Structure formats: structure tokens, C-alpha cells
Amino acid sequence: MTSAKIDGASIATQANVYFDGKCVSHSVTLADGTKKSVGVILPSQLTFNTGAPEIMECVAGSCEYKLAGESQWHTSGPGEKFSIGANTSFDIRVAQAYHYICHFG
Amino acid sequence: MTSAKIDGASIATQANVYFDGKCVSHSVTLADGTKKSVGVILPSQLTFNTGAPEIMECVAGSCEYKLAGESQWHTSGPGEKFSIGANTSFDIRVAQAYHYICHFG
Numbered sequence: 772m773t774s775a776k777i778d779g780a781s782i783a784t785q786a787n788v789y790f791d792g793k794c795v796s797h798s799v800t801l802a803d804g805t806k807k808s809v810g811v812i813l814p815s816q817l818t819f820n821t822g823a824p825e826i827m828e829c830v831a832g833s834c835e836y837k838l839a840g841e842s843q844w845h846t847s848g849p850g851e852k853f854s855i856g857a858n859t860s861f862d863i864r865v866a867q868a869y870h871y872i873c874h875f876g
Numbered sequence: 877m878t879s880a881k882i883d884g885a886s887i888a889t890q891a892n893v894y895f896d897g898k899c900v901s902h903s904v905t906l907a908d909g910t911k912k913s914v915g916v917i918l919p920s921q922l923t924f925n926t927g928a929p930e931i932m933e934c935v936a937g938s939c940e941y942k943l944a945g946e947s948q949w950h951t952s953g954p955g956e957k958f959s960i961g962a963n964t965s966f967d968i969r970v971a972q973a974y975h976y977i978c979h980f981g
Contacts, residue, residue, distance in 0.1 A: 778886045782904060784879055784935045785975045786916035792973075795900040797914055799887060809902055811891040830889045868897075870890045 773830050773850045774872070777807065790817050796873065808873045816864040821855050826874040828852045834869040837862045878935050878955045879977070882906070882914065895922050901978065913978045921969035926960050931979040933957045939974040942967045 783798040787808065794817065796810025812834065827836070829851050835844040839859045847853055847869075855861050863869070888903040892913065899922065901915025917939065932941070934956050940949040944964045952958050960966050968974070 774889055776886045776888050776905075780885055780887050781881050781883045782885055782887050782902075782914060783881050784914050784977050786900070786914070786973075788916060788918070788973055792897060792900075792916075792918040795891070795897075795916060797887070797902050800881075809887060809889045809891070811893060811897075811900060813893070813897040868891075868893055872889050 773828060775830075777801070777809065777872070789819075790815065793817060794819075806875045808875075810871055810873065812863060812865045812869045812871070814865050814867065816862065818860055818862050819855075820860045821857060823875045824857045825855045826852050827855070828872040828874065829869065830872060831870040832865070832868045834863050834865045834871075836864075878933060880935075882912065882977070894924075895920065898922060899924075911980050913980075915976055915978065917968060917970045917974045917976070919970050919972065921967065923965055923967050924960075925965045926962060928980045929962045930960045931957050932960070933977040933979065934974065935977060936975040937970070937973045939968050939970045939976075941969075 779802050781800045787796045793815040794812045796808040799807045829847050833848040838861050886905045892901045898920040899917045901913040904912045934952050938953040942949050943966045
């Protein structure tokens with residue numbers, strides 16, 4: 772079950788804006804130092820590069836994604852997660868808004 | 877001085893998407909129940925309607941705004957705030973991204 776909210780968070784007030792606003796997120800730090808972001812991807816097809824490994828958790832809407840080297844798209848909907856390794860990339864395509872929590876590390 | 881972050885807060889994981897993504901915000905609730913949102917407006921000219929009174933605080937970037945009934949645009953930059961009454965509207969135009977905290981009530 773996906774969290775409707777994240778409690779006890781420190782929230783960066785300045786948004787992260789990627790791809791001319793097709794992806795907008797806010798960075799969140801938990802009390803234990805864990806970093807996440809909450810964001811939305813609007814209708815588009817985008818390629819993201821990772822630094823740290825990431826887990827993308829769908830909060831609402833859905834997306835299709837394809838990890839580097841994969842030929843097939845996978846669907847991810849509410850409550851579903853997918854993992855991306857460090858220093859790689861993934862393609863994501865969104866037909867409606869895809870709301871997500873990105874868990875780092 | 878504008879806060880770079882909001883501590884000890886609960887953040888809604890699903891974004892609020894307005895005007896096809898020209899405005900994206902996340903709702904935030906403080907420990908004492910105070911509600912705010914953190915968001916960004918991308919280049920556009922938009923009209924917002926208020927329910928509760930709002931104070932818009934610029935975190936980064938800038939905007940021009942005009943309250944209902946006003947004929948002149950005002951500029952608001954980092955650290956600056958403007959207030960909007962209950963049940964009215966305001967126009968806002970943004971040439972680059974305008975990052976804000978919206979304080980309600």
C-alpha cells in the first residue's frame with residue numbers, strides 16, 4: 772500500500788524541474804537522513820539517468836518504463852515499484868500523470 | 877529570509893497539478909495542523925481563484941501578479957510575499973520558473 776503522505780519530513784521548498792516541467796519533484800529528507808523525492812511526470816516520454824540506485828513507487832496514475840538494455844516496456848501502477856541500478860538510465864513514458872515517490876540508495 | 881526547507885512536516889505524495897502542469901504543488905501539513913503547499917509555476921499567465929486567504933512567498937525565481945480589480949502588475953521575487961483574500965482571484969505571469977510556498981488561512 773502506497774503512502775498518501777510522508778510524515779516527519781523536511782521538505783525542500785524549491786522544486787526540481789526537469790525536461791521543461793514534464794517532471795517536477797520536491798526533495799524530502801526523513802529524520803534518519805533518508806532521502807526521497809515526491810514528484811509527478813506529465814504526459815511525455817523521457818530518459819532519466821541515475822546516480823544512486825532508485826526505487827520508483829507509483830502513488831497515482833501509471834507509467835510504462837524500460838530499463839537500459841531492455842527492449843520491452845513494463846507497466847507500473849498505484850502501489851507498484853520498480854528498481855533502477857546506480858549509474859544507468861531508464862526510459863519512461865506517461866500517457867496521463869504519473870505520481871511517484873522516488874526512494875534513493 | 878525564505879526557508880530553503882520546511883521541517884517536521886507531513887507531505888502529500890500525490891501532486892496537485894493545475895493548468896496542464898503549468899503549476900505543480902505538493903500539500904504540506906505542519907505538526908500543529910497548519911496547511912501549506914510548496915510548488916512551482918512554469919512560464920505562463922494564469923488566473924487562480926482562492927477559497928481560504930493565501931500568502932504566496934517566493935522561494936526562487938520571480939513572478940508578476942495582479943489582484944482582482946487591480947490594473948497594475950507587481951513583481952515578487954525571492955523572500956517576498958503577497959497576500960490574497962478569501963474567495964477572490966489573482967492573475968500571475970511567470971517568465972521563468974516561480975518557486976513558492978503558499979501559506980493558507
